Amino acid sequence: MNLDLVDLAAELTTGAALKDWVLVVVGNLFMAFLAIRAVGHFIKKEWGEMVTLAVAAVFVGAIVWAPAVVKDMLVGVWNKVAGTA
Numbered sequence: 001m002n003l004d005l006v007d008l009a010a011e012l013t014t015g016a017a018l019k020d021w022v023l024v025v026v027g028n029l030f031m032a033f034l035a036i037r038a039v040g041h042f043i044k045k046e047w048g049e050m051v052t053l054a055v056a057a058v059f060v061g062a063i064v065w066a067p068a069v070v071k072d073m074l075v076g077v078w079n080k081v082a083g084t085a
Contacts, residue, residue: 023064023067024064024065027060027061027063027064027065028064030060030064031057031060031061031064034053034056034057034060035057037053038050038053038054038057041053
């Protein structure tokens with residue numbers, strides 16, 4: 001399979017596709033950063049910080065890989081808090 005750079009970037013011409021691509025790339029880099037930091041906290045036996053990073057990684061992962069689900073969940077929570085649900 002021979003793909004040129006133009007063929008690979010063809011789907012990135014719309015704003016929505018570019019936004020999704022950037023979100024996934026930056027999100028994955030952030031997840032890698034969190035994993036490296038978590039290993040450092042594990043080695044230093046800083047358990048609280050490691051658990052906090054794990055929770056943050058789960059939240060960031062959900063936003064990156066399932067943004068519509070997270071949006072619906074947060075809107076539902078806000079509606080219950082605001083009393084509109």
